[in-house]
Amino acid sequence: MKAPRIACLAACLLAAACSPAGNTWLPGSRDAAAQDQIMLVRKEPPSFGFRRLAIQAVAYPDLQVFVSQKGLPNFLAETGTGNRRYFILYYLAAREAFACRTQPESRRAVEFAGPYPITDREFRLLDAFRRDLGRR
Numbered sequence: 001m002k003a004p005r006i007a008c009l010a011a012c013l014l015a016a017a018c019s020p021a022g023n024t025w026l027p028g029s030r031d032a033a034a035q036d037q038i039m040l041v042r043k044e045p046p047s048f049g050f051r052r053l054a055i056q057a058v059a060y061p062d063l064q065v066f067v068s069q070k071g072l073p074n075f076l077a078e079t080g081t082g083n084r085r086y087f088i089l090y091y092l093a094a095r096e097a098f099a100c101r102t103q104p105e106s107r108r109a110v111e112f113a114g115p116y117p118i119t120d121r122e123f124r125l126l127d128a129f130r131r132d133l134g135r136r
Helices: 001-019 027-036 047-060 061-070 120-134
Strands: 038-042 075-081 084-091 096-105 104-116
Touching: 027 075, 038 120, 047 061, 047 075, 061 084, 061 096, 061 104
Parallel strands: none
Antiparallel strands: 038 075, 075 084, 084 096, 096 104
């Protein structure tokens, strides 16, 4: 009985993470709204995740090169601690994800790891949100 509760909680958190963030015009609020979130990356109409990825790609040229070569991910997870930023780029069609972290000694360099397989459960959850949000 615990598994359905956990799945429901994860679904609620992901739904909140993919919904529009308010007050993103305030200084630093975009960073706060993106912290510890999984965000849909959709170019048209532009999602919050797409805008975050565009901002981070300008800040971190290595990320921009990676995305220009690999293509836009379906989802972006973003978090940070201290002087490091962490990103996970989810590519649902390939069922893979890439982990990225900024280098503290170079504020513009990014280290990449992966691809990592996306589990069936992760895929179903992310794909359901992508489809649901695509209808909006």
